[in-house]
Amino acid sequence: MSKEKNGKEIVCTMISGRTLEQAKEMHSGKNSKSYSEAVGKVYVSPLLLNELGLAEGEKIVLKSSFGRAEARAYVDPGLPHFVVFIPMGPVANLLVGYETEGTGMPSFKGVQVEVCGAC
Amino acid sequence: MLTKAKDVVCTFCGCLCDDIILTLDENRIVRVERACANGMGLFKNYNPDLLSPKIRGKEASWEKAIKEASEILSSAKYPLIYGLSSTSSEAQRVSVKLAEALGASIDSTSSVCHGPTGLAMQFVGEPTCTLGEIKNRADLLIFWGCNPIVSHSRHFARYSVMPKGRFVQDGRKGRKMVVIDVRLTQTARVADVFLQVKPGGDFELLVALKALVKGKSLDAVEAGGISTKVLQELVTDMKACRYGMIFFGMGLTMTKGRDLNVRELFSLVKELNDHTKFSALPMRGHGNVTGADQVMSWLCGYPFAVNFSKGYPRYGPGEFSVVDLLCNKETDALLVLASDPVAHLPSKAVDHIMEIPTIVIDPAESLSAKKATVYFPTAMYGVDCEGTAYRMDGVPLRLKAPMKGNRPSDEEVLEAILEGVRRC
Numbered sequence: 001m002s003k004e005k006n007g008k009e010i011v012c013t014m015i016s017g018r019t020l021e022q023a024k025e026m027h028s029g030k031n032s033k034s035y036s037e038a039v040g041k042v043y044v045s046p047l048l049l050n051e052l053g054l055a056e057g058e059k060i061v062l063k064s065s066f067g068r069a070e071a072r073a074y075v076d077p078g079l080p081h082f083v084v085f086i087p088m089g090p091v092a093n094l095l096v097g098y099e100t101e102g103t104g105m106p107s108f109k110g111v112q113v114e115v116c117g118a119c
Numbered sequence: 120m121l122t123k124a125k126d127v128v129c130t131f132c133g134c135l136c137d138d139i140i141l142t143l144d145e146n147r148i149v150r151v152e153r154a155c156a157n158g159m160g161l162f163k164n165y166n167p168d169l170l171s172p173k174i175r176g177k178e179a180s181w182e183k184a185i186k187e188a189s190e191i192l193s194s195a196k197y198p199l200i201y202g203l204s205s206t207s208s209e210a211q212r213v214s215v216k217l218a219e220a221l222g223a224s225i226d227s228t229s230s231v232c233h234g235p236t237g238l239a240m241q242f243v244g245e246p247t248c249t250l251g252e253i254k255n256r257a258d259l260l261i262f263w264g265c266n267p268i269v270s271h272s273r274h275f276a277r278y279s280v281m282p283k284g285r286f287v288q289d290g291r292k293g294r295k296m297v298v299i300d301v302r303l304t305q306t307a308r309v310a311d312v313f314l315q316v317k318p319g320g321d322f323e324l325l326v327a328l329k330a331l332v333k334g335k336s337l338d339a340v341e342a343g344g345i346s347t348k349v350l351q352e353l354v355t356d357m358k359a360c361r362y363g364m365i366f367f368g369m370g371l372t373m374t375k376g377r378d379l380n381v382r383e384l385f386s387l388v389k390e391l392n393d394h395t396k397f398s399a400l401p402m403r404g405h406g407n408v409t410g411a412d413q414v415m416s417w418l419c420g421y422p423f424a425v426n427f428s429k430g431y432p433r434y435g436p437g438e439f440s441v442v443d444l445l446c447n448k449e450t451d452a453l454l455v456l457a458s459d460p461v462a463h464l465p466s467k468a469v470d471h472i473m474e475i476p477t478i479v480i481d482p483a484e485s486l487s488a489k490k491a492t493v494y495f496p497t498a499m500y501g502v503d504c505e506g507t508a509y510r511m512d513g514v515p516l517r518l519k520a521p522m523k524g525n526r527p528s529d530e531e532v533l534e535a536i537l538e539g540v541r542r543c
């Protein structure tokens with residue numbers, strides 16, 4: 001497990017969802033390395049990547065009040081500054097809230113997370 | 120010898136495209152035509168070679184595995200049957216029978232996709248229509264919190280944005296496309312109008328739209344991060360169209376507000392029907408998740424999160440739903456039918472799955488199957504066994520079996536377990 005880089009943790013909103021790569025690799029088997037790579041990514045805005053002092057492909061640590069996850073950072077210019085996106089799967093699910101507010105549905109989207117670089 | 124199977128239904132997503140062509144070499148799919156990348160993946164990676172069930176990771180006979188599974192379920196104090204959305208409605212029906220025999224809880228993946236939509240339907244009603252109506256009539260298409268280019272890749276071409284319809288003869292040119300989302304998704308990039316709602320701002324946006332449709336003016340300059348002026352323009356388009364349609368996804372059901380977001384969306388659509396024809400449809404993910412809701416509703420009266428411990432069905436989203444039952448550590452045995460909760464549920468729920476005996480029925484050895492106490496490799500509906508599946512608009516389609524099956528269907532395995540449970 002990587003450690004958090006010293007420096008400010010930035011508060012963001014995490015959303016998870018389907019990506020083409022996640023779906024493709026799911027078919028080749030969820031036990032495969034390519035599936036783990038496809039779901040082990042976190043997409044961030046170019047501004048946020050810059051503020052974190054990271055380059056694409058470097059590790060980010062994300063913490064929510066439900067858990068901690070590590071993922072590799074990639075840029076999605078379509079994301080708002082403080083929103084991060086993780087493909088649905090075991091990594092995103094480490095951060096997801098399990099309170100269902102009487103509906104059965106946990107918070108797969110809209111989870112508050114603190115993000116920082118990993119070393 | 121190569122053979123061709125035409126008009127095969129792809130069961131990966133709720134579009135259930137029924138025009139797929141497969142080329143088969145004996146019991147192998149060697150070519151897939153017309154499917155999108157997701158459908159290609161489903162067919163091309165289909166592996167019918169796993170023939171033996173496993174007990175704790177070791178191959179076992181079918182008889183032994185059925186006996187073990189029946190004993191686990193019969194001796195459990197609080198069994199749960201979960202999944203249902205990637206199998207035939209015939210298998211779904213038997214899973215409800217099994218839940219009743221066991222006094223178990225039964226829940227489908229609906230509870231972690233459009234369960235909140237089901238709750239909203241129960242309050243407001245369902246302003247629904249078929250995909251055929253949309254293709255032939257809709258001139259305003261709004262995609263809210265969904266990204267069909269990625270999740271339902273042929274939706275645009277077959278049902279919504281692109282086709283030339285009877286009353287929309289210009290196809291794409293005859294339809295206005297609006298996307299409302301937090302992210303500038305692939306779908307948003309091809310829209311005529313993109314409204315970027317702020318995270319968690321959907322409910323506010325829906326309330327504001329409803330007020331404007333009712334002719335009220337807003338004091339606020341924006342709602343949900345979108346200026347009132349832009350919202351007024353959208354409302355003008357909504358009232359002026361001949362047939363408006365909102366497709367919505369988990370951007371509404373998985374965020375703050377959940378069922379309340381969808382309730383507000385349905386009541387907006389209801390309001391719009393005072394001005395023109397408007398409908399809404401959830402973008403259903405798994406191939407037969409709509410069927411799971413239908414079958415559960417016929418048999419139990421409720422679409423998901425049902426408990427049979429008192430001998431009759433009780434409805435309890437938030438109580439009898441999979442995430443709640445697992446995170447509260449109430450369930451002591453789990454039967455997974457054609458789903459992969461280890462990959463897709465929150466980690467706290469997965470932690471509990473790791474602690475209890477599980478039975479997994481699935482054509483592929485998923486992450487859940489790898490961990491299962493008993494795993495049954497089964498035929499896949501629409502590939503090597505027949506069945507029925509419901510498209511996202513509630514239209515049932517008959518699935519052929521283009522390939523000869525060497526494995527039993529989910530339905531047959533469930534029937535055998537039910538027999539075993541009755542004998543225990």
Ligand code: SF4
Pocket residue numbers: 129130131132133134135136153154155156157158159271272273274
């Ligand atoms: S859109 Fe859905 S049903 Fe159609 S081919 Fe793609 S995955 Fe299959």
